[in-house]
Amino acid sequence: MSRAEEFAKLRPLLYAIAYRIVGDERAARYAVQACRLRWTAAPQRPVPAEDRLPAEGCTSAEGQLAAEVARIAVRALHAARGKPVEPFLAAGPADPDRPADLAEALSLAALMVLQRLSPLERAVFVLREAFGCGDAQIAAALGCSVPACRQLLASVAVISDGGREPLPWPSCVAGAENVAALLAAIVPPLVRVGVTVRWCRVGGRPGWVLRDRGGAVLHTLLPDVRDGRIDRLHLVVHPGPAGRPGHDDPGPGGPAARPRAFLPGSGPAY
Numbered sequence: 001m002s003r004a005e006e007f008a009k010l011r012p013l014l015y016a017i018a019y020r021i022v023g024d025e026r027a028a029r030y031a032v033q034a035c036r037l038r039w040t041a042a043p044q045r046p047v048p049a050e051d052r053l054p055a056e057g058c059t060s061a062e063g064q065l066a067a068e069v070a071r072i073a074v075r076a077l078h079a080a081r082g083k084p085v086e087p088f089l090a091a092g093p094a095d096p097d098r099p100a101d102l103a104e105a106l107s108l109a110a111l112m113v114l115q116r117l118s119p120l121e122r123a124v125f126v127l128r129e130a131f132g133c134g135d136a137q138i139a140a141a142l143g144c145s146v147p148a149c150r151q152l153l154a155s156v157a158v159i160s161d162g163g164r165e166p167l168p169w170p171s172c173v174a175g176a177e178n179v180a181a182l183l184a185a186i187v188p189p190l191v192r193v194g195v196t197v198r199w200c201r202v203g204g205r206p207g208w209v210l211r212d213r214g215g216a217v218l219h220t221l222l223p224d225v226r227d228g229r230i231d232r233l234h235l236v237v238h239p240g241p242a243g244r245p246g247h248d249d250p251g252p253g254g255p256a257a258r259p260r261a262f263l264p265g266s267g268p269a270y
Helices: 003-022 025-041 061-080 102-115 119-130 135-142 146-161 176-192
Strands: 172-174 196-202 205-211 217-226 229-236
Touching (some): 102 176, 119 146, 172 176
Antiparallel strands (some): 196 205, 217 229
């Protein structure tokens, strides 16, 4: 398959990533076009690291192109705002405005779109895309009718995906700053609509279990702690049988200890 054919196959994914970041169809098309020009012009033979495209550390065309279009979209967004490039998602020790692969590009796109949503829209967006909840589950979590819920879902889809097929939600977010940004973006809106977040043990390891108003498990967040900070967060769907978080769950008021981890600049973890 030629580079042009590879790009054509991945164009819908690249457009979806760019649109989530910039929130504008014209700017998203520009980012995709700029990515195409760089991709087709790039040499196919091995080149020194300093001469590579920023995304060429990836091992697949999908990863390289996703990372590159995310980088272009972030720069375009900040240029339009008249601000220096200060991306919302840090990427660890590497250049922070250069996502390294598809997973980081998806994380960046998800976090950027959360910035443009109202608290209620954020709750709906997370329940649908991150937690995989159906219309009835989301309506129950929000305390509204299913028709009203569907109207809200439709409006959120236009903002987040331009009415197109939604992107996959990242199953893991890496980096202490990124984890802090994600938790700050999704936990308060969910709590406002009645979702509870409780610390307990899940499948033998500590984590947070999120439940709706009726007590049904929506999702589980499992942190990896390094040097006293949460540097990776796994988003786990359906963590246990029959919607239960696992046999280690101590239940309300149980004895599980809270983690000795802190989110950067925000005090103790949730």
